[in-house]
Amino acid sequence: MKIQGLPLLLPVLLLLSPRTEAATIGICYGRVADNLPPLYTVINILKSNGITKVRIFNPEPATLQSFSGTGISLIIGVPNEILPSLASGPPEFSLLWLQSNILSHISATQIPYLAVGNEVLLKEPYYTPHLLPAMLNLHQALQTLNLDGTIKLSSPQAESVLSISYPPSSGTFDPLLKPALIPLLRFLIDTKSPIMINVYPYLSYINSMKYVSLDYALFRSERVVQDGALMYGNLFDASIDAFLYAMEREGFGGVSVVVSETGWPTAGGVAASVENALEYNGNVVRKVVSGAGTPKRPEMAVEAYLFDLFDENRKGGEEYEKHFGIFGPDGVKAYDLWV
DSSP states (O other): OOOOOOOOHHHHHHTOOGGGTTOOOEEEEOOOOSOOOOHHHHHHHHHHTTOOEEEESSOOHHHHHHHTTSSOEEEEEEOGGGHHHHHHSOHHHHHHHHIIIIITTSOGGGOSEEEESSSHHHHOGGGHHHHHHHHHHHHHHHHHTTOTTTSEEEOOEEGGGEEEOSSGGGOEEOGGGHHHHHHHHHHHHHTTOOEEEEOOHHHHHHHOTTTSOHHHHTTOOSSOEEETTEEESOHHHHHHHHHHHHHHHTTOTTOOEEEEEEOOOSSSSTTOOHHHHHHHHHHHHHHHHHTOOOSSOTTSOOEEEESOSBOOTTOOSSGGGGOOOSBOTTSOBSSOSOO
């Protein structure tokens, strides 16, 4: 199904002022599927739609080699499963792993970030003790290669590491997670790296429909939520600011934010439709390319990665998790987000 409307990205980019020239939207390239197109087709889809920022979840050699020299920047995931080895091995092991698994396949100039683990603290607590030691060893390896200023390390976290998120100014981390979160935040501020957060207003909506309206989740609410002197017209901004307040509460107000995942499903759940996915993702794109910040940090342009490039038909969990794709395997858009 294809819906016309909201001619978003390229026309907007042509009108950007110098202040917002670098504010482009990225996309996640998940591969938990058995019907994905070949890598050369993926690269062509990205290039033909002007997409220059991609997040991948595993450093597969063939994938990295396909992206090499394309001009597309990559957030490269360091899988949860490798964290114990990176954490417990000597620093030389992390250096060798980094060189053989990533840098031998793609130039460091295409890698702004390594995403070390994914939602480790909440979803896979077994790996939690290994997260920061792995990041420290990888950072030492980057320093050895004189790349610590080129490649930054972070670790994507789920919104639910917050025990309180409403109103945003009350944002508070789950006390049970603080023993791991506080050292992580200290590492991020010491290395001038952002925190990565996976922001899904869709999940907040379906889990709290009594309190969260669909219009507020989709950026179309006529009712503005007031939080002190700040006004919120959508849940995306409120979610980011709740993180900012939570970090500030712990003394880490200087940490910046990258939205490492955000999106809306087209099927498989309540309010999951092509129309709503177009509206939500379209509003995220408009926000990012405009250079607009959040009510708490209006001067901070938001860097965000839409989830997902394709549907992932082998994913477990709820049915809607399989239906975030913006493109079909044949490269045809599910909806006209990129025109």
